[in-house]
Amino acid sequence: AQRVTQPEKLLSVFKGAPVELKCNYSYSGSPELFWYVQYSRQRLQLLLRHISRESIKGFTADLNKGETSFHLKKPFAQEEDSAMYYCALTPQGGSEKLVFGKGTKLTVNP
């Protein structure tokens, strides 16, 4: 069965501190992994995907197949990073359903 686990429902950090949002997955094949973000009063949007190996808004995420993890990291959090973050996977090949975790609400305090 495909499953995404985000162990932290809430995460609070101070501005300028490092932040790491955890994501673990279970899937028998080689899924594509994503982070989606939802800012207050905005729609859900893609933040980054593992295949592109890029940094978006200072965030990076490394796929660790051995630990089946895809943690999201940022070295210096900003107040505008406060949002709901969802880790998601889709079976290899893409363009099919997304399986989401329950999400982590990140609050960056001034």
Added chain:
Amino acid sequence: DTGVSQDPRHKITKRGQNVTFRCDPISEHNRLYWYRQTLGQGPEFLTYFQNEAQLEKSRLLSDRFSAERPKGSFSTLEIQRTEQGDSAMYLCASSPQQGMAWEQFFGPGTRLTVL
């Protein structure tokens, strides 16, 4: 606005009534998805279309739910004989078949409240 649009944005109905939601995807996006999100949960997949063909349905989609995409453009999601457990945010997303096929673009959602 050229993004995914959904109508209505809010719907309040009484238990037992039927409701229908509409989703207009980004123009020329071949794939269209429906998700449901309840409080404290991430979105859960319901069904998806490639053009007018419904290619996958979740087991969450009971017989009371039906989705269509008759001309491969907009889609409708109908819930018959609504129950209180149907109260949720219903999200629609679309993606192109080529290129950035792995990015799904989400609409603002339709919030359903069943009294």
